[in-house]
Amino acid sequence: MITAKYISLKGFAMTKLDDALALGVQDPKAQPLYYDLFLNSLFFVPIIEEEEKQEKQKSEEGDEGALPLLVQANGKEYLMLFDTIKRLTEWADEKVKYVALPGHAVTEMSLPNLYWAMNYGTEHQKMFEPKEIAWLKDIVRQAKENEPEEKAQPQSEKK
Numbered sequence: 001m002i003t004a005k006y007i008s009l010k011g012f013a014m015t016k017l018d019d020a021l022a023l024g025v026q027d028p029k030a031q032p033l034y035y036d037l038f039l040n041s042l043f044f045v046p047i048i049e050e051e052e053k054q055e056k057q058k059s060e061e062g063d064e065g066a067l068p069l070l071v072q073a074n075g076k077e078y079l080m081l082f083d084t085i086k087r088l089t090e091w092a093d094e095k096v097k098y099v100a101l102p103g104h105a106v107t108e109m110s111l112p113n114l115y116w117a118m119n120y121g122t123e124h125q126k127m128f129e130p131k132e133i134a135w136l137k138d139i140v141r142q143a144k145e146n147e148p149e150e151k152a153q154p155q156s157e158k159k
Contacts, residue, residue, distance in 0.1 A: 018124040
């Protein structure tokens with residue numbers, strides 16, 4: 001059996017997320033695979049660089065966390081997500097500050113009416129609408145509600 005690594009037109013190797021997105025576009029029945037992979041993938045989210053004064057003030061008050069960079073376009077705010085550091089630095093530059101978060105954490109923390117732009121500027125970009133994000137939030141919430149039941153079972157009952 002011969003296996004081939006897919007290469008995009010720009011010469012970047014395709015990621016598993018790219019493959020799942022392409023498959024989901026071709027076959028709607030494969031979309032659950034894409035969303036499952038999305039929620040369990042690691043994303044690099046560019047953050048706002050704060051001035052030294054603000055950093056000093058924060059360190060005195062306690063760290064409140066990083067602020068994600070939001071891009072405004074056509075009257076909408078987009079959270080930028082990249083599945084590789086290379087894609088992030090191709091979009092921004094090598095010096096960009098970022099946080100790495102799993103998809104389910106990005107989903108949980110996302111604000112209403114916020115759009116997402118995943119892998120923007122690549123052949124494998126995807127835009128998420130607030131309705132789609134709300135649906136993903138519901139999936140994450142349901143998974144968390146079911147999680148304690150599984151952990152609560154004694155080891156002898158798990159077979």
